[in-house]
Amino acid sequence: MAGTNSALGRQDEGDLPKAASVILVHPQLGENIGMCARAMLNCAVTDLRLVKPRDGWPNPDAEAAAAGAVALLENAKVYETTAAAVADLDFVLATTARGRGMVKDVYTAEAAGREIHTRHARGVDCGILFGPERTGLENDDVALADAILSIPLNPGFSSLNLAQAVLLVSYSWLCADNPFAGEEIAPALDENEPAKKNEIENLMTQLQEELEKNRFFRSPEQKPTLLRNIRNFFFRVGMTRQDVRTLHGIFSSLTGKRRDK
């Protein structure tokens, strides 16, 4: 969908996995709606649906809070009822703190994220319901959902504001198959070339000469052990060419100072 791609702020998102629709039921503060739009766009989630926002629609407070995510608000669809907002969806999750005693599977945010990827890959359209600030979803809204989504937080302090809940749920979906993560742990950048072994050896040579001049090696017996310790250190720490140049400079400077004494 072209609108979705441009809302992502770049032109090359054609192969991004499809995200769930985010459905805010009776949201109260425009500022929170704007912050939800930002949280969604952070995670490349773009289909925002609103059920009877308290202060009407459009809402200038929402636009002010959305900052760079205003396109999501402009594309947002507004519905009179929750049933209408989910009518074209196939699999709907209701975000609640607890299972509410209903006969529905309860997904963690992570399990829900994986489930949505799996279902979308099969052509199933998914949506996630979020209730109003303070009160959360009513049971009649939860009854419209296929399953419960519960964010597993510290039970001693689990209250989140609306935009934070949208952020964690959206991020959990993103992380289930994150095209922006690249390598899980990226190595140091290419421009910082690792030092060649002979460059490290040249550094060792300079250091050893200086240390000998300064009578660092108190006895001939100690010398091999001390040199091995130093060499182990230099070869272990993953020095770059820049590191080697820096250390040459340090050693030169230090020995220069000592000669001045």
Next chain:
Amino acid sequence: MAGTNSALGRQDEGDLPKAASVILVHPQLGENIGMCARAMLNCAVTDLRLVKPRDGWPNPDAEAAAAGAVALLENAKVYETTAAAVADLDFVLATTARGRGMVKDVYTAEAAGREIHTRHARGVDCGILFGPERTGLENDDVALADAILSIPLNPGFSSLNLAQAVLLVSYSWLCADNPFAGEEIAPALDENEPAKKNEIENLMTQLQEELEKNRFFRSPEQKPTLLRNIRNFFFRVGMTRQDVRTLHGIFSSLTGKRRDK
């Protein structure tokens, strides 16, 4: 640590894994510090450290925003320099949007969460640096860290506010070994007992009798197939005892109506 446990809002957290210290470097708005404390406590992260907060400390705006997480602010330690704030830590991550061209490993939030669990299990104390609103960490602060932590978000819109960054990083740590998640997908609650097979069969019997009265089975050849389709449905959908009672009532009511015609 007793203070940590009581800050979690419950008494039985003795076996919770140890979290990283959260170090806010030069935070500007008190409200954001309070929201960071909430985000931390949501995820059972409790050691908050502040480096030269702009508006001094303590800060009434922070307390107002922290709501139920005020204990974290009261226990927060304040430092003059980033170096002092990390002095007693062994492994420090710097949260930045990009690798900054420094020779450091770059962890995603998820990889960092796992790494912190692994290192804490070996007795290594970890901390995570967050820079000031707008500007982020200065290079001199990043230089004090062992590695970079970068949250992998939509590159077309990756700006997060400070508390949201703390929330995602804390939650990623929590999710790496979450004692609050229980089963990834929790089954329906026990109080909603599944129906016994014979209860479903009784329902089938009632339905079949009513359908025969109403000449639903147009030909004897069709009857076994139609009954099998119905039975397949009833046994497949995972009915509870309550569902069976509800359907008995529906069938009785429908046939009662039909008799009245």
